[in-house]
Amino acid sequence: MIMRANPELPDAEAIKQDTLAKYPAKVARKRSKSMVVKEGEDIPEIQANIRTIPGIITQRGCCYAGCKGVVLGPTRDIVNITHGPIGCGFYSWLTRRNQTRAGLDGQNFMTYCFSTDMQDEHIVFGGEKLLRQAVQEAYDIFHPKAIGIFSTCPVGLIGDDVHAVARDMKEKFGDCNVFGFSCEGYKGVTQSAGHHIANNQLFKHMIGRDDTPVPGKFRINMLGEYNIGGDAFVIEDLLERCGITLVATFSGNSTVEGFERAHNADLNCIMCHRSINYVGNMMEKKFGIPWIKVNFVGAAASAKSLRKIAEYFEDEALMAQVEKVIAEEMALVDVAVARHRFHTQGKTAMLFVGGSRAHHYQELFTELGMETVCAGYEFGHRDDYEGRRVLPDIKVDSDSRNIEEITVTADPTRYNPRKTPEELAKLTAAGMEFSEYKGMIPDMRDGAMVIDDVSHWETEKLIEHYKPDVFCAGIKEKYVVQKMGVPMKQLHSYDYGGPYAGFRGAINFYRDIDMMVNSSIWSLATPLWERDKPQDVVAADYAISER
Ligand code: CFM
Numbered sequence: 001m002i003m004r005a006n007p008e009l010p011d012a013e014a015i016k017q018d019t020l021a022k023y024p025a026k027v028a029r030k031r032s033k034s035m036v037v038k039e040g041e042d043i044p045e046i047q048a049n050i051r052t053i054p055g056i057i058t059q060r061g062c063c064y065a066g067c068k069g070v071v072l073g074p075t076r077d078i079v080n081i082t083h084g085p086i087g088c089g090f091y092s093w094l095t096r097r098n099q100t101r102a103g104l105d106g107q108n109f110m111t112y113c114f115s116t117d118m119q120d121e122h123i124v125f126g127g128e129k130l131l132r133q134a135v136q137e138a139y140d141i142f143h144p145k146a147i148g149i150f151s152t153c154p155v156g157l158i159g160d161d162v163h164a165v166a167r168d169m170k171e172k173f174g175d176c177n178v179f180g181f182s183c184e185g186y187k188g189v190t191q192s193a194g195h196h197i198a199n200n201q202l203f204k205h206m207i208g209r210d211d212t213p214v215p216g217k218f219r220i221n222m223l224g225e226y227n228i229g230g231d232a233f234v235i236e237d238l239l240e241r242c243g244i245t246l247v248a249t250f251s252g253n254s255t256v257e258g259f260e261r262a263h264n265a266d267l268n269c270i271m272c273h274r275s276i277n278y279v280g281n282m283m284e285k286k287f288g289i290p291w292i293k294v295n296f297v298g299a300a301a302s303a304k305s306l307r308k309i310a311e312y313f314e315d316e317a318l319m320a321q322v323e324k325v326i327a328e329e330m331a332l333v334d335v336a337v338a339r340h341r342f343h344t345q346g347k348t349a350m351l352f353v354g355g356s357r358a359h360h361y362q363e364l365f366t367e368l369g370m371e372t373v374c375a376g377y378e379f380g381h382r383d384d385y386e387g388r389r390v391l392p393d394i395k396v397d398s399d400s401r402n403i404e405e406i407t408v409t410a411d412p413t414r415y416n417p418r419k420t421p422e423e424l425a426k427l428t429a430a431g432m433e434f435s436e437y438k439g440m441i442p443d444m445r446d447g448a449m450v451i452d453d454v455s456h457w458e459t460e461k462l463i464e465h466y467k468p469d470v471f472c473a474g475i476k477e478k479y480v481v482q483k484m485g486v487p488m489k490q491l492h493s494y495d496y497g498g499p500y501a502g503f504r505g506a507i508n509f510y511r512d513i514d515m516m517v518n519s520s521i522w523s524l525a526t527p528l529w530e531r532d533k534p535q536d537v538v539a540a541d542y543a544i545s546e547r
Contacts, residue, residue: 066194229498
């Protein structure tokens with residue numbers, strides 16, 4: 001007999017079995033390990049970061065996307081050249097809505113799409129000459145501080161050495177930092193491999209190049225904040241009002257100068273653990289900068305994160321200023337919650353996004369009185385679900401071994417532990433958690449289902465069973481879900497909306513979700529599972545087009 005973990009939620013175990021029933025036995029067995037139900041205090045082990053089964057329609061992206069698009073995408077003053085066929089460059093060009101301010105030097109290359117536009121002849125005879133020409137041309141026209149070269153699948157297949165080209169050109173120019181990324185699309189199993197490769201190269205080629213001191217009493221870096229829809233602008237404003245100096249953001253609204261001076265900060269704050277925890281760990285080893293996990297999605301989470309930063313610096317005046325800013329912001333948030341929660345209380349949400357937002361955005365739904373019944377990442381690892389305590393147990397497979405692990409040691413002159421072991425122990429005893437992320441599952445409700453790398457079939461089945469009031473995912477899912485009569489919120493690009501970070505962002509989110517879950521338009525669509533007869537299909541489509 002199946003026991004239900006929480007009688008208030010639909011029977012997740014039964015839904016799982018029904019969803020798996022359609023698969024061939026071998027596929028069902030495999031997928032079953034990536035679908036778990038939260039029950040009590042035990043955190044179930046979930047299968048994650050493994051290859052998608054061929055033939056299954058996945059939400060995932062490629063390694064190149066994670067490197068060029070995600071981590072380096074928001075950098076405005078690096079010329080990012082895609083070495084490959086034009087499609088890779090074009091489709092990774094500003095589709096993620098990462099925003100930037102041009103800055104005083106006016107160097108903003110984000111509005112350009114740089115590509116070597118590889119053709120058949122380059123696949124046959126090699127593309128290095130073409131790449132050299134492209135790097136030279138970019139340098140001659142723009143005189144950038146840095147040029148990044150990103151490898152697409154064919155580059156790895158034909159063996160072009162992008163690193164050799166980068167080295168030569170860097171030496172030739174003298175005043176431009178040129179570096180390459182072996183981030184071929186097929187490397188690893190998802191874009192997560194691209195994050196790791198991007199982190200490694202940022203660390204090797206940029207972080208710590210410029211020792212010019214950065215003034216400020218409380219200096220931090222924000223890691224894993226990519227300024228989608230202007231989120232980083234909201235966070236920058238909050239930190240400034242608190243008196244906290246932001247040395248660098250990796251990489252929303254970032255600059256070359258920020259990256260090169262990032263080792264001046266005294267604390268690294270990690271927003272998106274999945275995409276950038278590597279930089280946090282490497283900077284700690286090399287420079288002695290501790291890292292903590294923060295989250296600026298959700299009003300309560302933003303307040304908690306600001307307080308954590310202030311506690312780290314152990315400064316009374318900073319703590320008082322942080323409380324003042326929180327009080328100012330919460331006055332507005334409380335009004336918004338009172339307005340919207342009345343309409344949203346008790347509604348349900350499902351979130352299937354990336355490697356961090358499916359967790360963070362549950363905070364905002366909780367603030368709206370909404371329940372997250374089912375959630376999952378596209379490419380999270382087990383630690384993003386179950387917490388970093390499972391790191392020693394994660395099996396390293398051949399796909400992960402494919403990605404370089406840099407050996408980092410303390411910098412001979414610049415390693416400077418920001419806190420003594422006694423100070424760290426005191427802060428830890430007071431509740432501060434260093435180098436820690438507890439993952440998504442502990443924050444979910446009993447009886448909720450967690451699924452890694454959800455497939456198209458599973459999405460349809462889950463919506464049929466859960467009938468959520470809103471489904472959160474990306475553009476590939478949007479219209480399929482909406483045709484089932486369920487509003488779909490894009491949590492990658494925000495559907496032209498946002499910012500959603502910080503307190504002001506939370507208010508924007510409350511408003512947008514209230515509008516979506518209370519619109520009557522969705523009842524006019526007939527979901528697939530109710531279209532038994534062909535004439536129903538016709539009638540339903542006709543009904544929609546008639547309106
Ligand atoms: Fe981190 Fe991101 Fe995400 Fe991500 Fe992404 Fe993104 Fe995302 Mo789209 S870095 S893991 S690779 S928070 S692009 S800004 S929304 S899938 S959940």
